[in-house]
Amino acid sequence: MQNVTCSVEALEEMVDTLWYVRLKPELPVDFLPGQYLLVVMADDDKRPFSIANTMNDEGVLEMHIGATPDNTYAMQVLKRMQDQGQIEVQLPAGKAHLREGSPHPVILIAGGTGFAYTRSILQQMIVDGLRQPVFLYWGVRFADQLYADEEMKTWAAEHSEFTYVPVVQNNDESWQGRSGLVHDAIMSDFVSLSDYDVYIAGRFEMAGVAREAFKEKGINPEQLFGDAYEFI
Known part of the structure; x- marks a missing residue:
């Protein structure tokens, strides 16, 4: 280095x-x-x-x-x-970098400021032309922590292959979007994860729970990337 x-x-x-x-x-x-x-x-x-x-x-x-x-x-x-x-x-x-050249659709999962990691990957995929579908699920505790919400909405409007899903854990009546835990939203939205490259960043606890849950959806361990997995 x-x-x-x-x-x-x-x-x-x-x-x-x-x-x-x-x-x-x-x-x-x-x-x-x-x-x-x-x-x-x-x-x-x-x-x-x-x-x-x-x-x-x-x-x-x-x-x-x-x-x-x-x-x-x-x-x-x-x-x-x-x-x-x-x-x-x-x-x-870090070893959990973007696998450029992979043909698989991509799911990016961020918890809190783990968004920074997913933004880097997403930005590069957009530069490269978004050759496959990309889904970003960003989980936060409170809605005001979605500090790049407008940027992500703009990117989603500009790129048809990109889907942005913010998830708020502690929502109130002013929040009209998805609620709960971010990995639960993915479990609800996907029948199978076997064909996806999945990149995740956030607290170690979140990454560990997500890994166990995603096994139920057939995740390929070789297509699940997160630096947390070097330590847990």
């Missing part, structure tokens, strides 16, 4: 406790859609964060960071970026 210092071009709170970060590496970097970077806090302290975009001419790296005051893991990273205006990262990391 490559170590590179990045200047912080943007650090903005998108919604409460969710931050958009754009980094400009001092040297060209290379990564695959769906891979992640490690923020180097110390030689023995490297913190993983998804990359929310794909390779581009500007050479920037985008991140979506969830950070609450009691989440020192992420807050310390944001504070260093704010105080120093730069950060050292190591990349690329």
Whole structure:
């Protein structure tokens, strides 16, 4: 992996406790859609964060960071970026990257800021021309955490092969969309998952539950991708 210092071009709170970060590496970097970077806090302290975009001419790296005051893991990273205006990262990391060339339709599953991972993959597929159907299921606890809802609705309107399904766990009367757990929505919508490439990012608990549930739908383990599965 490559170590590179990045200047912080943007650090903005998108919604409460969710931050958009754009980094400009001092040297060209290379990564695959769906891979992640490690923020180097110390030689023995490297913190993983998804990359929310794909390779581009500007050479920037985008991140979506969830950070609450009691989440020192992420807050310390944001504070260093704010105080120093730069950060050292190591990349690329992760095996759950887009399998370009696969003929299978794709299901992308995001929990919370795991959306960043799925956005990188989706963006690359759109650049490549969306040669197969793609479904994005984005699960959040509350509707106001769908910070890229309008962007995804726009992409879905522009690309007939792309279907966007937001799922809110704790809904109220103002929410008119799907409710409950995101993996349950997929279980309801698909008779079989045997012919799909499935990419998932979110809390380890969610990834584990989804893996077990998807076995009932005939998921091919070799077509289920998630960096969480390296650890659970």
